[in-house]
Amino acid sequence: MTKIELTVNGKQYSREVEGRTLLVDLIRDQLGLTGTHVGCDTSQCGCCTVHVNGRAIKSCTMLAVQANGAEVVTIEGMAQNGKLHPVQQAFTDCHALQCGFCTPGMIMAVAALLKDNPHPSDEEIYHGLEGNLCRCTGYINIVKAVKQAAQTAR
């Protein structure tokens, strides 16, 4: 067992983990933040996407020990003072979710995309969301939500 320390959604945590403990399992099981989901567990679907030190990563493909000393943001950390993040608001307004299982990871990926590229073209949006699979929506409303969020952030 190894002791790690990390900041999640602005709060500092100290936990004991095994070498093989995945970051997603630390987040869900030890920290109780179950908004981050395990979908495929094979690094494809992106339901597990969180931000580590400002970059979107698949938390099912990272060890908790690798996040020692890191700043992590999960879906629970996106709303501020009871107000939805512009990306979350856009997803609601544009009906960009149905079952909602992919949605936390999708929102984290979109937020990261817009940070790198505040005004993406359609092609850049498709490319930027290649790491996130949605089985319900056909992506059309997700793309609309990305465009609305880009407008709102202006």
Place this chain on the structure above:
Amino acid sequence: MFEFNYLQAKSLSEAATFVAAHPDAKLLAGGMTLLPTLKQRLAQPSHLVDIGGLPELRGIEVKDGKLALGAATRHHEVAASAVVRQALPALAYLAEQIGDPQVRNRGTIGGSVANNDPAADYPAAVLALGATIVTTRREIAADDFFQGLFSTALKDGEIVVRLLFPLPQRAAYVKFPHPASGYAMTGVFVATTKTSIRVAVTGAGPGVFRWSAAESALAKKLDPSALDGLAVNAADMNEDFHATREYRANLVKVMAKRAVQKLLAS
């Protein structure tokens, strides 16, 4: 996963000494191949030695006509680097096509090259550009480095430190990605220098290879039409669930022509 001991290396020499002393230890950089492998219980290392954060493995710079990339450079850094985009835009483009954004935030060039997945993108660039792989022990030429399916010239405990890419006159990469995984079903990297043209193909065979017949034809006439009468031997191509060997052989020719077209337009 099977349990293992995790250590974060404090220096490259510490990492090299450790893996030499522990033959069942594995190096961890981005983990985009290793961690999925461990999750499927396809390997059982005794230790994971994390070298992803070592300063000695970082850096992007052009020096003496070569682009030097530290082995732990992430794909998104190569793709976004103003230095790479200026000096070797085809390489920045290639890096941008790897995996997906989340994978590009973690995966490293050193890991990709050391792993030598037959459908990885970087080996095509390394081979076509005649890059040098600098390790903790020596420098290895690209032509000597890739030795087949997941196999390289690296000895046990030898660590990739840096890749040196001679700057080409022109270069281009075209990939036919698998629609779901994004891996190269065929990827062709073409590069010209003052004296040569090299064509490297990934995704189609058991390992990256140079298409010598194409190189000879293009040396005489640098145009997609120079490849008209040529074909790779389908018997040498991979056959699997996704494509027959004939399909891949055809893809090699199509992608090679597109790469030449792209090179001419660059």
